[in-house]
Amino acid sequence: xxxxxxxxxxxxxxxxxxxxxxxxxxxxxxxxxxxxxxxxxxxxxxxxxxxxxxxxxxxxxxxxxxxxxxxxxxxxxxxxxxxxxxxxxxxxxxxxxxxxxxxxxxxxxxxxxxxxxxxxxxxxxxxxxxxxxxxxxxxxxxxxxxxxxxxxxxxxxxxxxxxxxxxxxxxxxxxxxxxxxxxxxxxxxxxxxxxxxxxxxxxxxxxxxxxxxxxxxxxxxxxxxxxxxxxxxxxxxxxxxxxxxxxxxxxxxxxxxxxxxxxxxxxxxxxxxxxxxxxxxxxxxxxxxxxxxx
Amino acid sequence: xxxxxxxxxxxxxxxxxxxxxxxxxxxxxxxxxxxxxxxxxxxxxxxxxxxxxxxxxxxxxxxxxxxxxxxxxxxxxxxxxxxxxxxxxxxxxxxxxxxxxxxxxxxxxxxxxxxxxxxxxxxxxxxxxxxxxxxxxxxxxxxxxxxxxxxxxxxxxxxxxxxxxxxxxxxxxxxxxxxxxxxxxxxxxxxxxxxxxxxxxxxxxxxxxxxxxxxxxxxxxxxxxxxxxxxxxxxxxxxxxxxxxxxxxxxxxxxxxxxxxxxxxxxxxxxxxxxxxxxxxxxxxxxxxxxxxxxxxxxxxxxxxxxxxxxxxxxxxxxxxxxxxxxxxxxxxxxxxxxxxxxxxxxxxxxxxxxxxx
Ligand SMILES: Nc1ncnc2c1ncn2[C@@H]1O[C@H](COP(=O)(O)OP(=O)(O)O)[C@@H](O)[C@H]1O
Ligand SMILES: [Mg+2]
Numbered sequence: 001x002x003x004x005x006x007x008x009x010x011x012x013x014x015x016x017x018x019x020x021x022x023x024x025x026x027x028x029x030x031x032x033x034x035x036x037x038x039x040x041x042x043x044x045x046x047x048x049x050x051x052x053x054x055x056x057x058x059x060x061x062x063x064x065x066x067x068x069x070x071x072x073x074x075x076x077x078x079x080x081x082x083x084x085x086x087x088x089x090x091x092x093x094x095x096x097x098x099x100x101x102x103x104x105x106x107x108x109x110x111x112x113x114x115x116x117x118x119x120x121x122x123x124x125x126x127x128x129x130x131x132x133x134x135x136x137x138x139x140x141x142x143x144x145x146x147x148x149x150x151x152x153x154x155x156x157x158x159x160x161x162x163x164x165x166x167x168x169x170x171x172x173x174x175x176x177x178x179x180x181x182x183x184x185x186x187x188x189x190x191x192x193x194x195x196x197x198x199x200x201x202x203x204x205x206x207x208x209x210x211x212x213x214x215x216x217x218x219x220x221x222x223x224x225x226x227x228x229x230x231x232x233x234x235x236x237x238x239x240x241x242x243x244x245x246x247x248x249x250x251x252x253x254x255x256x257x258x259x260x261x262x263x264x265x266x267x268x269x270x271x272x273x274x275x276x277x278x279x280x281x282x283x284x285x286x287x288x289x290x291x292x293x294x
Numbered sequence: 295x296x297x298x299x300x301x302x303x304x305x306x307x308x309x310x311x312x313x314x315x316x317x318x319x320x321x322x323x324x325x326x327x328x329x330x331x332x333x334x335x336x337x338x339x340x341x342x343x344x345x346x347x348x349x350x351x352x353x354x355x356x357x358x359x360x361x362x363x364x365x366x367x368x369x370x371x372x373x374x375x376x377x378x379x380x381x382x383x384x385x386x387x388x389x390x391x392x393x394x395x396x397x398x399x400x401x402x403x404x405x406x407x408x409x410x411x412x413x414x415x416x417x418x419x420x421x422x423x424x425x426x427x428x429x430x431x432x433x434x435x436x437x438x439x440x441x442x443x444x445x446x447x448x449x450x451x452x453x454x455x456x457x458x459x460x461x462x463x464x465x466x467x468x469x470x471x472x473x474x475x476x477x478x479x480x481x482x483x484x485x486x487x488x489x490x491x492x493x494x495x496x497x498x499x500x501x502x503x504x505x506x507x508x509x510x511x512x513x514x515x516x517x518x519x520x521x522x523x524x525x526x527x528x529x530x531x532x533x534x535x536x537x538x539x540x541x542x543x544x545x546x547x548x549x550x551x552x553x554x555x556x557x558x559x560x561x562x563x564x565x566x567x568x569x570x571x572x573x574x575x576x577x578x579x580x581x582x583x584x585x586x587x588x589x590x591x592x593x594x595x596x597x598x599x600x601x602x603x604x605x606x607x608x609x610x611x612x613x614x615x616x617x618x619x620x621x622x623x624x625x626x627x628x629x630x631x632x633x634x635x636x637x638x639x640x641x642x643x644x645x646x647x648x649x650x651x652x
């Protein structure tokens with residue numbers, strides 16, 4: 001009768017929107033607001049410290065700065081290497097954890113336990129174990145494998161970021177592993193059985209059948225890990241060198257620089273990190289959509 | 295071709311539950327189609343997986359042409375299993391699915407392509423090379439799964455309920471196709487099913503399994519005419535049972551004496567079984583008693599009557615025309631053809647396990 005009256009579904013939709021509004025507002029304000037203000041600042045617009053004219057100077061500065069480029073390469077190295085190693089080891093662990101065996105629940109519990117341990121704790125653990133004066137080097141000295149603790153190869157504050165990678169690998173194996181294990185269990189072993197019965201040996205069955213089946217899941221999980229390790233601050237801050245530092249650390253250094261003019265550059269770096277992470281998240285969503293369609 | 299022998303084959307998954315397959319002895323004839331029949335959960339798939347080498351038996355042996363193959367890897371046994379749910383590799387097209395086994399054997403691409411084409415012709419899906427499994431119907435996927443198995447020219451073909459996910463019309467078509475291919479190629483084939491009709495229609499010989507144990511291994515008609523136990527007769531359905539005592543070729547029951555020359559037991563407590571089709575209505579004389587028509591159903595090609603004799607109810611299936619002769623409530627003579635009566639032991643427990651009849 002009344003054409004202005006809301007249909008039942010419309011009303012339902014409206015009430016859902018109203019209920020979601022506070023949460024959405026917080027996300028929009030904090031996230032998009034932060035992003036927008038960061039973006040403005042990276043364009044040299046920051047009235048509070050007397051910057052008023054828009055320009056691309058900060059971007060120009062960082063992309064011509066050798067230090068920034070070194071940081072970018074280092075950050076890619078950290079993210080790529082730790083993601084790759086963690087993915088391979090995660091797939092291997094998931095395969096080991098798949099069959100039924102005695103005590104599987106306990107093993108599984110310990111496997112996923114460090115999902116709950118903060119990254120910071122892991123970083124402290126890496127320091128404690130792998131510093132030149134750390135436990136591992138002292139044990140190796142004790143076993144006469146090396147002469148002095150100082151002979152232990154640098155694994156923390158080192159140019160190859162080994163300590164950082166160890167920490168990430170340790171932390172991300174169970175993250176990827178739990179996802180892969182869930183996929184393995186839901187796919188079941190029958191596809192491999194078919195392959196074996198058709199003449200594939202163990203390796204062929206894994207390579208030709210199991211791996212393609214779990215690959216979309218592995219890739220999705222890896223992209224998340226990559227995006228995280230690319231943008232995370234605390235681990236490279238604690239375990240990395242100061243020069244070249246990982247991008248998030250460099251951005252932080254610039255932001256806290258006494259020279260206020262470095263602020264737009266810090267923001268520009270943050271924008272680069274956000275841009276790359278966004279690209280990766282989009283890739284992730286696309287991949288998972290393809291996966292779901294199949 | 296290959297003769298498959300199962301000898302004391304046993305699979306125990308966990309100690310707390312009874313064996314999934316229990317001391318199974320079976321002689322699967324070379325080049326024949328043998329059905330492995332039994333209700334869901336009786337160990338059919340487990341048996342197939344052990345033959346294919348996908349599961350390790352807890353005890354017993356599997357022989358191909360007299361040689362134990364337990365130590366031979368699944369990929370080298372030449373026993374190919376086709377699973378109930380097809381399991382085509384979802385990310386491969388149809389040609390790659392069918393050619394999989396040849397690719398594993400490092401056959402060259404050109405030969406694979408031509409043999410894939412032959413296989414698609416054989417399963418009557420020519421031109422399907424480039425499609426993806428999810429673009430195919432269930433029946434088509436099943437054919438592709440069959441083609442993928444046949445292309446490697448298996449010594450033993452293991453089909454696990456290949457028809458149970460198909461609708462009735464497709465099932466008939468696939469039955470014919472499977473039987474034709476099997477006969478043409480002469481592959482030793484084990485066909486798993488829980489449908490007794492499917493088993494008797496398709497198979498040269500049927501092995502019936504209950505709870506992991508072999509109940510009877512026989513030609514299909516024996517399961518109807520001379521079942522080993524009441525349970526088996528019940529599984530095949532529709533039989534009338536009348537308990538009593540068997541002595542010198544005669545069954546004495548609560549509703550009278552019947553001459554019964556065919557018996558599994560020599561004498562003592564026994565059960566007379568007679569199929570509804572063998573009950574003659576309106577015929578007196580030897581082996582006949584008087585009964586009352588309780589109800590009847592006209593089913594087009596036949597008629598079905600419920601008859602009460604004394605305090606026992608039996609079923610009779612007759613020519614459709616007989617509905618005109620007898621009305622509900624009529625008292626009529628009912629005759630059991632002596633040649634079609636089969637006398638069995640009183641219960642399953644007293645039957646020798648795995649007993650067979652000629
Ligand atoms: N992997 C397994 N682990 C434990 N029990 C199993 C496993 N596979 C099958 N079973 C059990 O073994 C019995 C036989 O199963 P199965 O061979 O699949 O029966 P069918 O194919 O005749 O339906 C069932 O009770 C089933 O629960
Ligand atoms: Mg089964």
